[in-house]
Amino acid sequence: MPHDLPWSALFLAAAMLWPPCTRRWALAPLAVAWAWALAEGVADPVALAWPALLLGAALLARSQAGPAARAAGHALFVAVAVLLFAHLLPGFHNLRVIEPAPLSPGAVPFGMFLNLDKPLVAFWVVLAMAPPMAAASARLTLSAALLACGAAVAICLGLALALGVVQWAPKWPPSGGIWLINNxxxxxxxxEALFRGYVQERLSQRWRSRAWGGWAALAVAAALFGLAHFAGGWQWMLLAGLAGAAYGLAYRYGGLSAAVLAHLGLNVAHFGLFTYPMRAAL
Incomplete structure (x- = not known):
């Protein structure tokens, strides 16, 4: 379908952010995705205002004009990022690829959109702020990811079971493929780019002279990640906060790659083995 084209280009652009040799070219397929989206009506012309604002935020945040200009750039980015994450900015008609339906008995209905707005935040953080993408070696990165993922699966999914938020429900529905690619x-x-690559990294840099700085940055980012899940109730905020702490550890020792892998591993375990996203009646 024509509407598939923007997302294929967007997936390619996101994949190109990882290797250093292709990172600088990732904006090319992103521009293709946006051009197709505009042509097919997935995005309206007004949506172009938001990447333009992000460009302005990057120029201010990286400028030599002084701390006031840099602070304004960061404030502008945070405001736009929050609105993009919440899908509150006009001009987007994101494609629904999974119609709402329970994935297992007793689950709340789950549906999924492919979003053109939210991924802009990742491109901004990776390209404008250049957080550490990996540890000094692939082995350290993978070790940090696996340890954090294992801890998150054991603690978060174990606690979710104890709280009755989920139950054991092994499955892999036909929609699992597109869910996995999108995730x-x-x-x-x-x-992870926003909460670890931006929030945790910026706070770590600000508090780097303090012995507790790195750990405080991790805790603040994890707490904000938990609060961002307020729609699921206190149980979901608690679980997300604990997961965020695990992802923060992965980021601290293995870079953004480790945090993303740990996050993906927990999501896959949750999706494939337990009630997803949660039980209908708590």
């Missing part, structure tokens, strides 16, 4: 290339990247 791997767009969802986890955008969320």
């Amino acid at each position: 791997a290339l767009l969802v986890t990247l955008a969320e």
Whole structure:
């Protein structure tokens, strides 16, 4: 279908953010995705205002004009990022690829859109702020990801079972393929770029002279990640906060790649083995 074309280009653009040799060219397929989206009505012309604002935020945040200009750039980015994450900015007609339906008995209905707005945050953070993408070696990155993922699965899904938020429900529905691609290339990247690559990294730099700085930055980012899940109730905020702490550890020792892999691993375990996204009656 024509509407598939913007998302294929967007997936490619997100994948190109990872290798250093292709990162600088990632904006090319992103521009193609946006051109197709505009041509097919997935995005309206007004939506162009938001990447333009992000460009302005990057120029201010990286400028030599002084701390006031840089602070204004960061404030502008945070405001736009929050609105993009909440899908509150006009001009987007994101494609629904999974119609709402329970994935297992007793689950709340789950549906999914492919989003053109939220991934912009990941591109801004990776290209404008250049957070550490990996540890000094692939082995350290993978070790940090696996340890954090294992801890998150054991603690978060174990606690979710104890709280009655989920139950054991092994499955892999036909929609699992597009769910996995979207989660791997767009969802986890955008969320980890914002909360770990931006919030945790910026606070770590600000508090780097303090012995507690790195840990405080991790805790603040994890708490904000938990609060961002307020729609699921206190149980979901608690679980997300604990997961965010695990992702923060992965980021601290393995870079953004480790955080994304840990996040993806927990999401896959949750999707494939337990009630997803949660039980209908708590």
